[in-house]
Amino acid sequence: MRIRLRIAYDGTEYVGFQSQTNGVAVQDVLNAALSDLFQREVRTLGASRTDTGVHAEGNVAVFDVDTRIEPSKIAFALNARLPEDIRIVGSDRVPDDFHPRFQNTVKTYEYRILNRAHADPLTRRTEIHYYYHLDENAMNAACSYLLGEHDFRAFCSAGFSSKTTVRTIYQASVTRTGDRLVFSITGSGFLYNMVRIIAGTLIEIGSGKYPPGRMEEILKSCDRKMAGPTAVARGLVLMEIRYPDYE
Amino acid sequence: MRIRLRIAYDGTEYVGFQSQTNGVAVQDVLNAALSDLFQREVRTLGASRTDTGVHAEGNVAVFDVDTRIEPSKIAFALNARLPEDIRIVGSDRVPDDFHPRFQNTVKTYEYRILNRAHADPLTRRTEIHYYYHLDENAMNAACSYLLGEHDFRAFCSAGFSSKTTVRTIYQASVTRTGDRLVFSITGSGFLYNMVRIIAGTLIEIGSGKYPPGRMEEILKSCDRKMAGPTAVARGLVLMEIRYPDYE
Incomplete structure (x- = not known):
């Protein structure tokens, strides 16, 4: 079995x-x-x-x-x-034909940011520390452009080999609780480094380097060079994978 | 300076x-x-x-x-x-005469418990894992007996040398968020292992081994053998020390 x-x-x-x-x-x-x-x-x-x-x-x-x-x-x-x-x-x-990859999946990731003067040793393994103030409202506004079906090629690192770079995002938001920001995103699948590149872009927007509409421009450009840097790995957590066809 | x-x-x-x-x-x-x-x-x-x-x-x-x-x-x-x-x-x-210990202090500790079938590797360093269901309402009811000025000798490990075992507790509560319980306690000071012994006692009460009123009986007994075991160190976090005379 x-x-x-x-x-x-x-x-x-x-x-x-x-x-x-x-x-x-x-x-x-x-x-x-x-x-x-x-x-x-x-x-x-x-x-x-x-x-x-x-x-x-x-x-x-x-x-x-x-x-x-x-x-x-x-x-x-x-x-x-x-x-x-x-x-x-x-x-x-x-079921014996259940394959964890080749079927409908709904994945949720979180990217966690501590936004204050000094890092926190108790949570250092699962979040990044960012000194300058991040505007979660601007980041949330930027998230809204991600919703729905798009070609996410601009948010994909080189070396990705997939038939298509089109994915569907069901939910994307940034929530602040005190000094902590959590970027949560749910979608039908993610390209190589996609969540970390979006997180890096959201940090640029949250710090005021670009307005929220920058997210839409990057998406439409399909150009990786337009997007922000790949945010470091330690802040990323794969929260859940759901299989709607088996529920 | x-x-x-x-x-x-x-x-x-x-x-x-x-x-x-x-x-x-x-x-x-x-x-x-x-x-x-x-x-x-x-x-x-x-x-x-x-x-x-x-x-x-x-x-x-x-x-x-x-x-x-x-x-x-x-x-x-x-x-x-x-x-x-x-x-x-x-x-x-x-001020040059500020001493971190010999003056009025208000300390807050947290004791963190993950209450589900399996442990969580992402938070394993700062919480304990407890398999059986804990009733946070019973634990909260037990906390109410701790409030105010009491002789906490029953919640003190051997080897403690202090003039008095009387302390004042300003706040004590257990909060559940999903599978996570946080016991928070604020007081004028704590005896050796006091927070961990109270946490161990609260776990006995939360698991149904004793009713909430057990906490009052233990307090009145002034007998360490009445209280629960010393809960393991990894769940305990010293959150804050305030100095009311300097604020």
């Missing part, structure tokens, strides 16, 4: 979710824990690669297994075999 | 704030950074020792120095010399 795992991880020590040749990936550690649990080589298929240093509250991976362990209990058995910076936060059975 | 520092730190790697013989304390690292900045040996006087593994958003320390650096800029100069898990979040000048 096919088991789906929801995976949370502190990405600080990993080269991303997907196995690479240049370092330890979350998937390497996960596959080893699964192989230990089921006493045979188990390989997972992941939903989202995530870049080096990016975090997750709910990435998704599947694997096939014959076992008498109840699907929901697999999370507990795995957590006993995983390091503290990786946790399985849920496990369930899915 | 006397300079006051507000200090935030991730206590995971330290034996507490105050210098000890059994490991590296936050104060050791802070004194070294100050000595490097001012090119002479500088020694700080801290407000709260904090236990091994306990965190702070706003501990306080003072030191004396002759310098032309503007007091508020000292925080920036120090942060350039400190590791990422320690940040000075504010610096100002105080």
Whole structure:
């Protein structure tokens, strides 16, 4: 049977979710824990690669297994075999043809910014520190241009190979709570570095370098050089992946 | 002149704030950074020792120095010399007779609990994970017995040497946000391990082992054996120390 795992991880020590040749990936550690649990080589298929240093509250991976362990209990058995910076936060059975990538998905990311004079050591691993005041209203206004179906080529790093650069954004907003800003975005999928480039652009807009309408100009240009810098990885968290066809 | 520092730190790697013989304390690292900045040996006087593994958003320390650096800029100069898990979040000048401990203080602590099936790797350093459901209403009801002036001897670990075990609690409450519970407590001072023993007792009450009125019985008993276990250090954060006489 096919088991789906929801995976949370502190990405600080990993080269991303997907196995690479240049370092330890979350998937390497996960596959080893699964192989230990089921006493045979188990390989997972992941939903989202995530870049080096990016975090997750709910990435998704599947694997096939014959076992008498109840699907929901697999999370507990795995957590006993995983390091503290990786946790399985849920496990369930899915249909045998369930593929974590090649179907309708709705992904939500957060990008977290501490906006005050000095950084906070308690949250330093999962947010960036930005000294100058950011205007969350301007950032929110800029977010509105992202909603709907657009060609997001301007927000895509080189090296991306996909049939199309068109994606649909269902929700995008910036919320301030005291000194903390959270940029939240939900969409049908994201190009390489897309959320981080949008975050970098929003910081330029929030700091007053450009007006909110800049976001629309960049989108229409389809030119990566128009957009802001790629914001650093530590502020990004993959929050959730939903599969509307299986709910 | 006397300079006051507000200090935030991730206590995971330290034996507490105050210098000890059994490991590296936050104060050791802070004194070294100050000595490097001012090119002479500088020694700080801290407000709260904090236990091994306990965190702070706003501990306080003072030191004396002759310098032309503007007091508020000292925080920036120090942060350039400190590791990422320690940040000075504010610096100002105080009167020469300002002592961080021997005067009126109002301290606020938080104890953070993740109450769900699986732990969260992104917040694992600053919260504990508790699997069984906790009833925040029962915990809040128990908190009400703590308010006011009481002898808190029952919530004090052995080895505490103070003239009196009477303290005044101004505020104590438990707030749930989704799966997260935060126990917040503000008082005139706290005995050794007092917040962690109260947190351990609140967890017993929240899990249904005892009713809220147990808190009053424990208080009146003045007997440490009546109270719950000392909750683990990683969940505790010293949020703020205020000095009403200097505001």
